[in-house]
Amino acid sequence: MNRRNILKSLAAITALSWLGNSNAATTPVQTIIRPLKKSKAEWKKLLPAASYDVLFEENTERTNSSELNKEHRAGTFVCAACYLPLFSSNAKFDSGTGWPSFTYPIEGHVATKNDYSLIWPRTEYHCARCSGHQGHVFDDGPKPTGQRWCNNGVALKFILKGSPLPALRV
Numbered sequence: 001m002n003r004r005n006i007l008k009s010l011a012a013i014t015a016l017s018w019l020g021n022s023n024a025a026t027t028p029v030q031t032i033i034r035p036l037k038k039s040k041a042e043w044k045k046l047l048p049a050a051s052y053d054v055l056f057e058e059n060t061e062r063t064n065s066s067e068l069n070k071e072h073r074a075g076t077f078v079c080a081a082c083y084l085p086l087f088s089s090n091a092k093f094d095s096g097t098g099w100p101s102f103t104y105p106i107e108g109h110v111a112t113k114n115d116y117s118l119i120w121p122r123t124e125y126h127c128a129r130c131s132g133h134q135g136h137v138f139d140d141g142p143k144p145t146g147q148r149w150c151n152n153g154v155a156l157k158f159i160l161k162g163s164p165l166p167a168l169r170v
Helices: 003-019 040-046 049-057
Strands: 075-079 085-088 110-115 122-127 133-138 148-151 156-160
Antiparallel strands (some): 075 156, 122 133, 133 148
């Protein structure tokens, strides 16, 4: 067995153990994210209209409309489309903006891009697996990162600590 095969095996074992760990969001482990390709029509059939509009049409939900603003229990926030874990409750804070906010995502589980839709540049982020739009990241958050990952509540589902994470959608 060569070094590359050993590293691949270790990565696979790590990913499997991470996915089966109900405390995964509090134990950061780099996992290999395989893109999930579905058409917009397929997502539209699977998701509530409000979630679809945010995730795949890049709309924004109304401020203060998400029950996740009031969610303060320990757990994991997963993508509402593909169920990839995106944030731990350890990273959640009350930003006063009206949207669920986090200081950092689970490493490797979000992808960013520049967004110029409001003229000035912002950093938009998406689920690394299904490319569903989650929100924007700003540099006005608290310590330790100084970042505010401002998320649309309809783009997330909350899984209470101790409950099994949902199986990733295929």
